[in-house]
Amino acid sequence: MLNPPLSLLSDDLLAYIVEHAAKLQFGDRFENLNNLSLVDRAFTQTCQRYIFRDLRLGNSRKASKKLKNLRAILDDKPTFAHRFRRVELAVELMAWIFNDPIFNSILQLLANSPVPPYALRLSPMVGDSWILDDPILVVRWFTQSFFSQSLRVLHLDNCKNIPLPIFLISPGLREVFLDVVGTAEKSYDQYSDDLCCGREAPLLEVLNYRNSHSLLKQMITPPLRFSTPVVLWSKLLVLTLSPQDKEGIACLQPILDAACDTLQELYLSKGDGGAPDEAQQPSLAELVNLSNLPSLRVFALYTIIKCKKPRKAPRPAVLHDINTVLGTIPESNKITNLWFDFYIVGRHPFRACFEQDWVGIFNEIIRISDGKALELEFQMSVAVGPLDAEFHTPGANELYTHITEKSASLSDCPKICTHFWNPTFLGCGLDRFPSGEVRSRCRQ
Numbered sequence: 001m002l003n004p005p006l007s008l009l010s011d012d013l014l015a016y017i018v019e020h021a022a023k024l025q026f027g028d029r030f031e032n033l034n035n036l037s038l039v040d041r042a043f044t045q046t047c048q049r050y051i052f053r054d055l056r057l058g059n060s061r062k063a064s065k066k067l068k069n070l071r072a073i074l075d076d077k078p079t080f081a082h083r084f085r086r087v088e089l090a091v092e093l094m095a096w097i098f099n100d101p102i103f104n105s106i107l108q109l110l111a112n113s114p115v116p117p118y119a120l121r122l123s124p125m126v127g128d129s130w131i132l133d134d135p136i137l138v139v140r141w142f143t144q145s146f147f148s149q150s151l152r153v154l155h156l157d158n159c160k161n162i163p164l165p166i167f168l169i170s171p172g173l174r175e176v177f178l179d180v181v182g183t184a185e186k187s188y189d190q191y192s193d194d195l196c197c198g199r200e201a202p203l204l205e206v207l208n209y210r211n212s213h214s215l216l217k218q219m220i221t222p223p224l225r226f227s228t229p230v231v232l233w234s235k236l237l238v239l240t241l242s243p244q245d246k247e248g249i250a251c252l253q254p255i256l257d258a259a260c261d262t263l264q265e266l267y268l269s270k271g272d273g274g275a276p277d278e279a280q281q282p283s284l285a286e287l288v289n290l291s292n293l294p295s296l297r298v299f300a301l302y303t304i305i306k307c308k309k310p311r312k313a314p315r316p317a318v319l320h321d322i323n324t325v326l327g328t329i330p331e332s333n334k335i336t337n338l339w340f341d342f343y344i345v346g347r348h349p350f351r352a353c354f355e356q357d358w359v360g361i362f363n364e365i366i367r368i369s370d371g372k373a374l375e376l377e378f379q380m381s382v383a384v385g386p387l388d389a390e391f392h393t394p395g396a397n398e399l400y401t402h403i404t405e406k407s408a409s410l411s412d413c414p415k416i417c418t419h420f421w422n423p424t425f426l427g428c429g430l431d432r433f434p435s436g437e438v439r440s441r442c443r444q
Contacts, residue, residue, distance in 0.1 A: 009042075018046040052083040055106070055117070057097065058090040058125050067102045074109055081109040086119040091130050091159055098141050111146035118150045123157035129180060135163035139195055142169045156181045156212075164188065164218045165195045167230050173202035176231075178212035188225040201229045207255070208240040213247040220254050233258035240267040240436065243302060246282045253287060265298040266290075269435040270341065281306075285324035296329075298438055300339035300377075305353050307346025319356040326364040335368050337438050339377040348395030350382070358406035366409060369416050375439045378407075379421040379432050397424065417442040 009017075018036065033047045055070075057063045074081050087110075089097065097103050110116055120142070124130035132138060142148070151170035155177040156162055161184045167173060188196055209216055222230045236259035241248050249268075256263065268284075281304050290296065305318050329335065340361075344353050365376060380403060382396035400422045410416055419439070421432050433439060 014042055015046050018043060018050065048080070049083055052080050054086045054088060055084050055110075056088040057093055057103075058088065058123075063093055063097070064100075064102075067100065067106065071102050071106055074106065078109065081106075082113040082115065084110050084113070084117050085115075086121065086153075087117050088121040088123070090125040091122055091132055092125055094138060094141075095133065098137070107145065116146045116150040119153035119155070120147060120151055121155035121157070122159060123155070124159065129158045129160055132159055132161040132163075135161055135166075135185070136191060136195070139163050139165045139169070139191075142166070143195065153177075155179075160184065162215055163191070164215070164222060164226070164230055165191060165199075167202065167219065168195070168199040171200035171202050173231075174204060175206035176204060176208070178207075178209040178215060180211045182212060182214040183218060184214075186223060188223055191225070196225050197227045199228075201232050203232045203235040205235055206238045207236060208238075209248060210242055211245060211248065213251065216248065216251050220251060235259075235262050237262060238265040238267075239263060240269060242270060243268040243284060244270075244281060244304065249282060249284070249287050253289060256289070256293065260292045260294075262295055263293055264295050265300075265438070266293075266296060267298075267300040267339075267436055268302065269300055270302040270343075281318060283321055285321045288325050289328050290325065291328040291330060293329075295334060297334050298337040298339070299329075299335060300337075300341075300435060302341045302435070303343070305342060305344045305346075305356065307344065307350050307352040317357070319358060319361055323357060323360045323364050326361070326368065329368050331367060331370050333368060333370075335374065336441075337375045337377075338365060338368070339379075339433070339435065341377075341379040341432075341435065342381070344380065344382045344399070346382075348393075350395060350399050353399060354402060358403050359409070362407045362409055365416065366413055369413060371413075371415065373415045373441060374417070375441065376410075376416055376418045377421070377433050377439065378418060381423050396422075400424070 018033070033051050036043050036047055057066065142151075148170050149172070151173055153175040154167070154169075154173060156166075157177075157179045159181045162181045163185060164183060165188070167176070219231055233255055236255070239252075239255060239259070241252065243249055256266075268288075290299070301322065303318060303322065344350065346353065365374070368374070380400055382393045382399060404420055407418065407420075410418055419433060421430070425431075
């Protein structure tokens with residue numbers, strides 16, 4: 001049993017400790033929780049909620065043993081099957097696992113749970129992309145499983161040959177995450193009618209995509225084989241993509257137009273692929289129009305500014321481009337949070353960056369606020385290249401000061417709460433505010 005003072009902790013505080021142990025980024029998450037559950041019985045039940053939350057099968061040599069052990073646990077404690085919420089499968093295992101009797105018996109227990117798993121993730125065991133060998137089998141198997149009634153969240157990672165009918169597995173699908181996935185199918189003539197036609201399309205609420213252009217284009221405009229839409233955008237609330245993903249950003253406006261009445265959060269944030277100095281910053285003004293989004297509350301933008309340019313090439317007017325996009329937001333708007341992250345690549349004296357229209361972006365922010373409360377995140381970092389530490393770049397402090405001074409007009413707007421950040425703040429223990437999160441209103 002716990003000894004004082006741990007024995008005096010409330011149930012809520014014990015649960016808080018377990019929650020943070022489950023989120024640790026180092027070590028084996030399962031082992032961390034298992035060890036904590038053995039410290040004292042007070043931790044056991046809460047740890048078990050996390051230990052048995054995910055069914056993960058990602059190693060062909062260990063999958064069979066893991067399934068046998070799990071089946072033995074569920075035979076002893078059948079109610080543990082009620083705790084699973086997510087299923088994660090390695091695509092390499094599907095041909096085997098769909099015919100494995102132990103796996104199917106476990107899924108039957110999960111299907112009988114009062115709340116069956118609602119989240120599904122398909123990805124390869126290793127980081128390299130994997131081609132789905134039999135996409136028709138995959139779609140039909142999941143369509144005939146309990147996921148046809150329970151699926152709400154779908155993650156697809158590093159997979160090729162993903163079939164478009166996978167989004168028709170369940171009409172309750174609400175959140176889709178696409179990360180480096182694609183489809184090779186164009187006609188879907190080999191797919192039966194029951195997989196392509198007459199199925200209710202899900203009303204997506206969340207879409208997060210990166211480098212998944214071929215599949216996304218079919219989601220927007222399905223092939224003729226589909227008599228109805230594959231997904232409906234009219235209830236979309238949150239949309240996330242990288243502005244450096246040129247093909248992806250080209251798909252943005254059709255989605256914005258379809259979700260114009262409901263979209264509340266738009267994150268044009270940093271993607272995980274490619275070095276920042278190699279990424280290209282396309283002209284957003286030609287691709288993005290925010291004029292018809294009356295429900296938009298949050299707009300976030302990650303921007304790369306390259307100070308080095310080819311000889312005789314004009315200086316990139318990155319801030320002018322951004323200001324043009326911001327200028328499409330009408331004065332009558334519901335914006336409560338703006339988030340900007342500028343990654344500046346170059347060397348002292350950073351002439352191309354000093355000459356950007358920093359005053360203009362702050363004027364646009366003031367115009368958008370229009371006297372109402374607004375939280376502004378304004379983050380800056382300077383690096384010579386992708387491997388630079390972004391901390392001791394010569395001349396960076398002068399640049400941070402210059403940009404901050406250009407925000408002087410914000411001092412006349414007390415309802416705009418501005419949060420500047422640059423890497424020097426790390427020395428004070430202050431990290432950058434994470435992308436994808438919304439800061440609540442500051443107390444003033």
